[in-house]
Amino acid sequence: MTSPILETRELSVRFGGHVAVDCVSCAFEAGSLTAIVGPNGAGKTTWFNAVSGQLKPSAGEVWLGGENITALSAPMRTRRGLGRAFQLTQLFAQLSVHENLRLAVQAQAGLGLGLRDLVTRWSTRKDLLERADALLESVSLAAQRDQLAAALPHGDQRKLEVAILMALQPRVFLLDEPTAGMSLDDVPVILDLIRALKRQGDATILLVEHKMDVIRELADRIVVLHEGRLVADGEPAVVMTSSVVQEAYLGRRANP
Ligand SMILES: Nc1ncnc2c1ncn2[C@@H]1O[C@H](COP(=O)(O)OP(=O)(O)OP(=O)(O)O)[C@@H](O)[C@H]1O
């Protein structure tokens, strides 16, 4: 592997006496899509939280693009290109769908943060509006453009979350069950977006997903967590048939 874009080194997270993430060392190559799988409570979300900075690890390090970012806050990690889907509570509930997205596009363009040259702001404004509209189109939310974010049904809020994440153009996408709780109609919209991201080729994607057919189609690699530990890591065809996955994840014994 060339130098990895993202790496965790012996990363552990303890909650009291419970070890939710147990000494996980794993490196990710730029432009790859890795599925993170494991049973409920395996530590997938906690690992993501420690990577993105929502949680302080009990031990170990997180590296991004060759820099040790373990001591950095979540917003500082975001600015360095680590993209975690916004939590729903972080949507601006009283702004419209389009305004939420425009703020994200503006933030990515480096505008709207402190004093800026007004001329720049005006000359780029049209571009930003168009980019926000294109992103709305891509998540099939164009018809909801002027609705308040708070008024959207859950599935549409999740689509808006993903669109905001895209707007920030991170180097690394952390997608934690992006289609969870969505209606069957909405799931393909999100999967199409992930496919498109993968086709672009430069984004690194970590995807926590339970749907095996999705993993089979999209993943270049599968990492399996079980009781906080990394128990398997490799090519999908190999990992999916390994006894550790058959037993630990799928809950059945491998054929002898
Ligand atoms: N804030 C917390 N305080 C205490 N324990 C926690 C906390 N967050 C998670 N845990 C525990 O840590 C373990 C790992 O949880 P985590 O949510 O990371 O699992 P997961 O793999 O994401 O599971 P799922 O597939 O259900 O989303 C679980 O035993 C969980 O109960």
Ligand SMILES: [Mg+2]
């Ligand atoms: Mg989880």
